[in-house]
Each structure stands twice: as structure tokens, then as C-alpha cells.
Amino acid sequence: MTDSLRGRVGIVTGAGRGIGRAIAANLAAEGMALVLISRTGAQVRQLADELAEQFGTRCLPAAIDVTDHAAIERVMMHAEQQLGAIDLLVNSAGIVEEAPTPLWLTDPDVTWRVVETNLRGPMLMAHAVLPAMIARGRGHIVNLGSRTRAATLTGGYTGYAVSKRALTALTESLAPALQNTGVVVVDVLPGLVRTGLTTSMPVWDNVTEWNSGSDTARVVADVARGCYDERSGEVIDATQN
Template structure:
């Protein structure tokens, strides 16, 4: 960071789910570089702890790492309360944690229990996190909720990953359902599309790994977009789907 770099989000508090690797880790790095204090969640404690150590050293911000499964209502309630006590009222929630089916097979060959676990992570997780964090945002008249959504292109192209496709459409429906009730409260909810980013998730998908011409997008576009949302740059676009690569190119 250069000395003249302004830290626009200094003193603000953010929560990033699925921050241990991939897109969530880059979003957390971008927010910490702007001075934001952070709660970082993932099930793999070592990954969020390592990231917290890195961000505290590099950015001088407060960072709490926690090994939490976002589908666990009690654990979510406890960690949100802990974060509010340690960091203050939360200004930004980034619902990034997600998973996808382990096999690229048609619905009728898939494991129904695994599909349901995907839906739980990708929908119940954001629902619990948002339910826990919205009340103080509404009370204060300020806040942002960002849902990492997807066009589920792989699911459409291959006729597979049904749980993932269903969960991401439902997540966008959750975003839409909040726009009306949140109008005039000062709290803004938005969907963000990261494009196609090389991560553990996509590197586990044969539809991408069997090709050598995949048009990967830059994860930095999504990380910068989420920081801009936290700054209020897109407050007039509540409920919209913001495509990170397209906005970065414009």
C-alpha cells in the first residue's frame, strides 16, 4: 500500500463468509486494504486464521477469524454477537460461502442428499447470516448486503449441478424479496456476479478443467467491486445484479 493510499473504509466493519480461499479471500484482502475491520468465516479454521494474521500484519486492521459452518444457526448467532462486541456494529455482509456438487452428472444420477447440502450451504447460510445482521443495520439506517450469485453457466451447459443452480436462483430471489422491505431504510442489498474465476470450486469441475481455452476472469474485479459497494457507490442500484468483469471493463 502506498502512503498516499486513502483508506475509505477505515473504522467500518465487514463480515465475509467463505473467506478462507478463492474469491472470498480476495474480497477480504481488498476490504482490509481500505481499513475495514473484519470477521472472516469458513469451516477450515486454519485458512481464516492464516488470512487474519496476514491482514493484521499488512493492513493494521482488527480481524477475527472463526471456524463456523454458515448453515449452523446457533454458531452463526454466537459469532455475530461476538463480532459485534469485539468490532462494533457491522456495516457490510458479504455472503460468499458456497459449495457445489462433487460430481458432474445429470440430476437423476446425482446424490439427492449432497444436492440438498449444496442448497443448504448456498441458501440457508446467507439466509441465517442476513437474518442475524440486518436488524442492527436497519436500526442504524446504514448497511450493505452483498450476495455472490451465479448464472450457473456450467449447470446450463452440461445439464448438471442442479443443487447449485437451484440454490443460486433462490439466493437471487432472496435478494429481490428484500429490496422492497429495505427501501428507505438506508440498507442496500445487491447481487454480484464474479464471472468465471479460477478457484478450488471451478478447478474441481470437469466442464472447465477439460478445456484449455477457458476465459478466466480476474478475481480483482470482484474484490474491487465489493469495496465500491461498501463505499456506497452503487446505492442507487439496490437489488440489481452487478457483473464484476463488465463493470471493471467499463
């Protein structure tokens, strides 16, 4: 396979289901060893076993909350010991409010929990992998963004909208700081993919045509190979590839 990812190591958060699972499966198929992170241990343990059996790749499942700094540090230590240096981080973990509710009618702790998962999580993960990537002079970080159309249409998914737009700002903030380091950070927009998250949102109940999670998975693999035209910090739209 041209530009094979065999021998490289990646981390995928939110790997237990949805787009994260599709990304992990595609990277494993190309030979990448993986750290599979999810809050649900059974999901990532099963996925790790499946990918190891199907593709012969090494997989390390980790059931942690991406907002837990200490847990991330422990996983990173084990990952580097067992798999080697991290070449790719995919920040796919994300949650949304249970229902579209105006901010003043919500429990602010619930809203903030969404922001923490969708923004603090990627920040902590990037903080964990960047020093070693910069020291080696190579690496890629992919943040799965969103057009947050559901929040625009309903006015009720405040935490999701704020966190996803802030995630793009995080990418844009990191990019100039990483210039000339050999490390590249990009946003990838998956489009509207049928997942547990999107189907939980009534605003999409009448949707009949969905984007494919496999398209996003292929784009992420291309980024890992360095096959992209966009500069660091810019957005890659998976629906256009």
C-alpha cells in the same frame, strides 16, 4: 484514500480461499475490520494473522458452518463486542457437487447440502445482521451470484444451479422490504474466476481466459462505500467494471 473504509466493520463468508479471500484482503487493505468466516479454521486464522500484520486491521476468524444458526448467532455476538457494529456482509461461501450428475442419479442429501450452503447460509447471515443495520439506518449486503452456466451446459450441477438462482430471488425479495431503511442489498456476478470450485468442474477444463477475482473485490469495496449506480436488488457485473 477517498471514501476510506477505515473504521467500518465487515463480514466475509467463504473467506478462507478463492474469491472470498480476495475480497477480504482488499477490504483489509482499505482499513476495514473484518469477521472472516470459513468452515476451515486454519485457513481463516492464517488469513487473519496475515491481514493484521500487513494492513494493521483487526480481524476475527471464525470456523463455522454458515448453515448453523446457533453458531452464527454466537459469532455475531463476539463480532459486535470485539469489532463493533456490522456495516457490510459479503455472502461468498459456496459449494458445488463433486461431479455433474443428473438429479435422478444423485444422492438427494448431497444435492440438498449444496442448496443449504449456498442459500440457507446467506439467509441466516442476512437474518443475523439486518435488525441492527435497519436500526442504525445503514448497511450493505452483497450476495455473490452466478450465471450457473455450468449447470446449463451439463445438466448435472442441480444443487448449485437451483441455489444460485434462488439466491438472486432472495436478493430481489429483500430489496423492496429494505426500501427507505438505508440498507442496500445487491447481487454481484464475479464471472468465471479460477478457484478451487471452478477447477473442480470438468466443464471448465479447456478454459484459458479467466476473470479476475480482484475485479470482484474492487466492486465489493465500491458497494461498501456506496459507490454504485444500481438500485438495491439489482445485479452488478464485476466483469464489466
